[in-house]
Amino acid sequence: MDIRVAKNAQEWVAMAADTLQEVVQSKPDPVLMLPTGSTPIALYEELVERYKRGEFSMGHVITMNLDEYVGLSQDDEQSYHYFMQKHLFDHVDIPKEHTFIPRTDIDPHAACAEYDEVYRQFGPADAVFLGLGHNGHIGYNEPGTPFENRTAVVELSQSTLKANEKSFAGRNDMPTTALAVGPAMIMESKLAVMLVRGADKADILNTILTHEITTDIPGTLLQRHPNLRVIADEAAAAKLGDLAG
Ligand code: GLP
Numbered sequence: 484m485d486i487r488v489a490k491n492a493q494e495w496v497a498m499a500a501d502t503l504q505e506v507v508q509s510k511p512d513p514v515l516m517l518p519t520g521s522t523p524i525a526l527y528e529e530l531v532e533r534y535k536r537g538e539f540s541m542g543h544v545i546t547m548n549l550d551e552y553v554g555l556s557q558d559d560e561q562s563y564h565y566f567m568q569k570h571l572f573d574h575v576d577i578p579k580e581h582t583f584i585p586r587t588d589i590d591p592h593a594a595c596a597e598y599d600e601v602y603r604q605f606g607p608a609d610a611v612f613l614g615l616g617h618n619g620h621i622g623y624n625e626p627g628t629p630f631e632n633r634t635a636v637v638e639l640s641q642s643t644l645k646a647n648e649k650s651f652a653g654r655n656d657m658p659t660t661a662l663a664v665g666p667a668m669i670m671e672s673k674l675a676v677m678l679v680r681g682a683d684k685a686d687i688l689n690t691i692l693t694h695e696i697t698t699d700i701p702g703t704l705l706q707r708h709p710n711l712r713v714i715a716d717e718a719a720a721a722k723l724g725d726l727a728g
Pocket of ligand 1: 518519520521522523549550613614615616617621622623643
């Protein structure tokens with residue numbers, strides 16, 4: 484396990500972007516699995532800056548996103564399609580046809596089968612970048628998700644629904660299910676990068692790295708990943724003790 488602790492926000496973002504850039508520049512057809520949520524936004528901003536400064540290209544990259552809500556159209560501001568366009572895809576040179584996100588415009592089970600097919604063509608990922616839910620979810624693999632799952636329709640947990648209420652304030656169509664790349668696909672990635680920031684993640688980060696591996700806390704599965712890199716700020720790493728070196 485490779486745990487890197489950044490001293491400040493700037494160092495954190497540089498560690499994350501350097502990791503991604505290294506993978507992108509390591510081969511002609513790199514495949515990245517990408518997260519949404521608030522944590523990776525600074526990483527995407529940094530990638531856009533590096534691209535604009537001409538420091539690297541993503542023209543040869545294939546991306547597969549980890550998840551998408553069921554029931555939102557792709558141009559809905561809360562959809563992950565919209566999120567990825569806004570924060571990354573609109574600003575860099577990845578060909579649109581090489582950016583994959585589970586589809587929301589067809590039956591969810593058909594969308595899962597189609598995404599598994601995309602994965603059969605391009606996977607496994609050279610690197611998966613992950614955020615961490617407060618209940619230990621990775622992607623949208625909520626507590627109880629079987630580790631052998633591939634792309635699946637997942638029920639969002641009560642704690643996730645609660646966390647999402649803010650974003651869907653004033654609406655009556657908050658999604659209760661999502662499509663998620665399963666734990667099995669995350670584990671097949673050659674490199675797994677856990678991105679984590681903030682004091683509110685300190686307990687759950689320590690838990691996923693030290694608790695007995697259990698589907699009740701999906702992130703614990705990462706302990707079995709042969710090439711796991713954790714990129715944390717000091718606040719998130721505060722409870723790691725000796726683990727963080
Ligand atoms: C959502 C996303 C996850 C993400 C998590 C953490 O649940 N589906 O992929 O990791 O939020 O979000 P944040 O980074 O905002 O804490």
